[in-house]
Amino acid sequence: MGGSRGGIYGGASTVEQGPGGGGGQGSASRDAEAEVWSRRVRDVVSASPANRRCFECGQRGVTYVDITVGSLVCTGCSGALRGLNPPHRVKSISMTTFTEAEVLFLQAHGNEACRRVWLGTFDPRTSARPDARDPQRLKEFLQDKYEKKRWYDPWGEGGGGGIGVGVHPPPHIWRHPPP
Numbered sequence: 001m002g003g004s005r006g007g008i009y010g011g012a013s014t015v016e017q018g019p020g021g022g023g024g025q026g027s028a029s030r031d032a033e034a035e036v037w038s039r040r041v042r043d044v045v046s047a048s049p050a051n052r053r054c055f056e057c058g059q060r061g062v063t064y065v066d067i068t069v070g071s072l073v074c075t076g077c078s079g080a081l082r083g084l085n086p087p088h089r090v091k092s093i094s095m096t097t098f099t100e101a102e103v104l105f106l107q108a109h110g111n112e113a114c115r116r117v118w119l120g121t122f123d124p125r126t127s128a129r130p131d132a133r134d135p136q137r138l139k140e141f142l143q144d145k146y147e148k149k150r151w152y153d154p155w156g157e158g159g160g161g162g163i164g165v166g167v168h169p170p171p172h173i174w175r176h177p178p179p
């Protein structure tokens with residue numbers, strides 16, 4: 001006659017009903033929510049041509065999000081960004097889950113907005129972008145860019161060209177013409 005403890009109270013003692021409470025493994029709703037936000041990240045990538053190219057080296061195909069500045073980068077550059085001082089937070093688009101705050105931050109920034117700030121005074125005639133196959137040059141470029149803020153333009157965000165230019169892409173809506 002032992003074992004009656006698991007009967008009535010067993011099922012109700014979990015934290016599934018509490019929004020944001022505890023959680024942990026095995027909570028399907030949290031996983032589903034995380035999947036929604038991860039999909040939003042992929043939407044951000046496909047929403048803008050600039051977001052499909054690595055923000056640092058320019059090569060096609062982005063696999064990581066730089067959560068620190070809100071940009072999209074390739075695998076090689078994500079590793080270099082982690083090595084900065086202080087290190088940037090980068091997350092794999094396909095291997096990690098994202099929070100709402102991270103997705104909103106990314107949506108509000110993206111590569112084009114980041115370019116206006118972090119490469120605001122960058123002149124391709126006098127400075128060259130690094131090649132991802134040259135880790136040492138890439139590292140020096142990122143140190144110039146983020147640690148020394150060599151091309152940083154505090155007015156790049158919202159200043160100059162007006163408020164919100166290109167920062168908020170239109171929602172991805174498919175419209176079928178009426179028959």
Ligand SMILES: [Zn+2]
Pocket residue numbers: 054055056057058059073074075076077078132
């Ligand atoms: Zn790259």
